[in-house]
Amino acid sequence: MEIDTLLMTPGPVHLDAEVTLAGARALTHHRTNDFAPVYTECVTLLKKFFGTTQKLYLTTSSGTGAMETAIANLFNEGETVLTVQTGVFGVRFTRICEAFRLKTVVLACEDGKRVTVEQIAAALEKNPEISGVTVTFNETSTGIRNDIEAIGKFLKDKGKIFITDGVSGIGALPFKMDEWHVDVAVSASQKGFLAPPGVGMVALSEKAWAKVEQVKCHGYYFDLKIYKKDQEGAIPAYPWTPAINVMFSLLEALRKIDRIGIENCFKHYEKLAGGLRAALKAMNLRLFTDEDATSNVLTVFYSPEGVAPKDIVSELRNRYGVLIAGGQEQFATKLLRITTIGAIGERDILGTVGLLEMTLKKSGYLKQVGAGISATMEYFLNYK
């Protein structure tokens, strides 16, 4: 039967109906006091969830637009940026830097491994001209979670601008921008913040802002100096027309996260991810990521030998209305990705695990069903 698709994909994530419906309100004009409180409360709650008391601006864009905002505002032509690549989104920072004619030093990590502080230290030593470092917090393409805290603490006295792509991580995993000495953190509405896509977020430390003041922004639409002026106006506003209805939904979602308590959200996702991984282990499926890089946002694992990821994805989607994802680019024929954040619960993990197990039996990989889903149930029962 045709039912709403359950999104177990790494963004957009599954949303609550109340959040979706919150967007279905008559427009208020974005330059009036009818809308300003929506904007201001979103910024206030997001600062709390980013762990910052410093600056935070919103853009009408996807997460890629927020990444572009960071690079366009922080570096002048000719500067060098160290871009750490642990997947597609790490590479994206390299591409954005190249688009703005910046020099890049690429630190490409091995498959499944997170970047180490030592690797970054070595790159900086070899290339002292580096003025900024980009690291993906949680890599949507590979499931790798980098240790932003350790990197931030290492970088804090090095005079570099430390930029983190938090698009799929912030809101879903503990993140403390100020405490971890992150200079620029970007995110978007459709992942950890459980809202529809359309709003990008860029938070900046005072150190980062001092740098922005010395940079001629590459472009106009994402020029944060204009955003600052408008946010500080008598009626706080975006400089251009925002995605007003998406903002209504975003505010609803942020209030909900705040009501639940973001720490409780983190714990919920930890439980869901643990339940999924217990099943994968019981089914002898191998994780792509090293243990210390594993993320509660999504779990990435190898499809069994001889079973094409796309066949599993199709079966789950077309027959059962559950959307998981295959690998990206060179991993398309090897990996599967299942997300465990969103407005989802234990029931969704059980449903997804059960369907995966059924599909793997049909494919011939499993002789019988039950071991995977039983492991999930045991895990949930024992989870404290």
Added chain:
Amino acid sequence: MEIDTLLMTPGPVHLDAEVTLAGARALTHHRTNDFAPVYTECVTLLKKFFGTTQKLYLTTSSGTGAMETAIANLFNEGETVLTVQTGVFGVRFTRICEAFRLKTVVLACEDGKRVTVEQIAAALEKNPEISGVTVTFNETSTGIRNDIEAIGKFLKDKGKIFITDGVSGIGALPFKMDEWHVDVAVSASQKGFLAPPGVGMVALSEKAWAKVEQVKCHGYYFDLKIYKKDQEGAIPAYPWTPAINVMFSLLEALRKIDRIGIENCFKHYEKLAGGLRAALKAMNLRLFTDEDATSNVLTVFYSPEGVAPKDIVSELRNRYGVLIAGGQEQFATKLLRITTIGAIGERDILGTVGLLEMTLKKSGYLKQVGAGISATMEYFLNYK
């Protein structure tokens, strides 16, 4: 009583509830065949309404983002662009060009006047190095409608890239991109297309696309070469995550316009604008724009001597829930702007005119009420 505000502002415009509600649907994933038909149908209908059979791409951005997309993709550093200024949005093209280190030749028109073909011809003669020309179709800040048809026909053999900001014009006023030889036309969802904000639109002629191929895009997020690749993929898609719910609403709005017939929409707005102007004339209020520059999208007029525009705007908004706009920048203390496009009807014009008339009596400008609104009613009765 607190009721939904009636938006008589130059964008976002007032929306139908069915369009707003269409956005309140469960998300479909943007890289699946669940979403692709939404994207494809939006592009198809928009091409029809732009009057083009050539290329059209959508961005997650405001109209300013679409303007930036045009400039970032069409000119290499060092090229010169003639930017025609008939208001704030004409100036915006100048600023965007400057942000990308392009050279600009500014053609600033006199207050209330549209640009003439002769002025453009003179600028080109004086500056033969100009490789592109930007003209605002309908200026939201001043109510000036430029004659894109005449300019396009003049420019067609000149070897220049002709870029039109159609943000508040396309969808609301007759526009024929291909027939008028426009190379790049940009717009956005929240004005003539009667949808919520969040989607930018960029249409390009084959001539413009040939130029894009020779340009290294300034930036990554708006790089149309990536958009082209993804739109032509097996599952047509945006390259980044789109504002999915805004797209649902946009499709609903475009289908509605198509069902009504866009020519009928134009005629409806002509009637509404005519009804408003009849009232202004009866109240002896002076239009800001020359007659040949007058637009059915919005009407801009001088506030009576001694009556501050902001007081009229406040009274209408705070007491009656009707939002009109004052002038922008140097015109803030002089002008009023009332929009006559959106999901609005004769009743909304009568309501707005009546409230304006009441407010002008209270302010002492009018001795009695009735002349303005009667003129509107007569106009509507006689409108064929």
